[in-house]
Amino acid sequence: MKEPRFLTDGMLGKLTRWLRMLGQDVEYTTAMADETLILEAKKTSRILLTRDIQLFQRAMTRGAEALLIEGMDEAENLADLATRFRFRLQINLKTSRCSKCNTQIRSVRKDRIIDRIPEKTSTYYNEFWECPNCKQVYWQGAHWKRIEKTLRDARKALKK
Numbered sequence: 001m002k003e004p005r006f007l008t009d010g011m012l013g014k015l016t017r018w019l020r021m022l023g024q025d026v027e028y029t030t031a032m033a034d035e036t037l038i039l040e041a042k043k044t045s046r047i048l049l050t051r052d053i054q055l056f057q058r059a060m061t062r063g064a065e066a067l068l069i070e071g072m073d074e075a076e077n078l079a080d081l082a083t084r085f086r087f088r089l090q091i092n093l094k095t096s097r098c099s100k101c102n103t104q105i106r107s108v109r110k111d112r113i114i115d116r117i118p119e120k121t122s123t124y125y126n127e128f129w130e131c132p133n134c135k136q137v138y139w140q141g142a143h144w145k146r147i148e149k150t151l152r153d154a155r156k157a158l159k160k
């Protein structure tokens with residue numbers, strides 16, 4: 001199966017960040033007319049993800065690939081998408097994309113980014129990743145527990 005690529009509308013900022021961290025290729029758009037979104041999805045062969053039922057139906061009648069996002073929370077949405085597109089609900093930073101700009105992140109030496117992270121972080125952590133495009137730095141810090149919890153919930157939702 002070809003790797004799916006997605007286009008998300010302005011309501012799905014959070015889901016977009018999750019999918020990118022999971023390594024999915026997601027283009028995020030804000031303040032775009034339905035018509036523009038549908039054309040963009042078709043032109044770039046991306047699957048349009050939206051919570052907007054009217055936009056979803058319009059996209060379908062216009063021959064764009066689209067999926068209506070209906071879950072109650074991120075875990076449910078991620079479980080639905082992982083089932084449908086067969087990707088793992090596990091973050092591997094080697095394949096993650098920047099949650100801000102969708103560029104593939106890469107491992108970076110601590111001394112290269114030390115001036116861009118809090119001092120405590122540089123004391124406690126040794127593995128860092130960086131977005132070559134927007135220079136955002138990533139590490140598996142204290143916030144990682146929450147990330148893992150959501151993914152565990154998502155994996156539970158899978159089995160239902």
Ligand SMILES: [Zn+2]
Pocket residue numbers: 098099100101102103131132133134135136
């Ligand atoms: Zn970036």
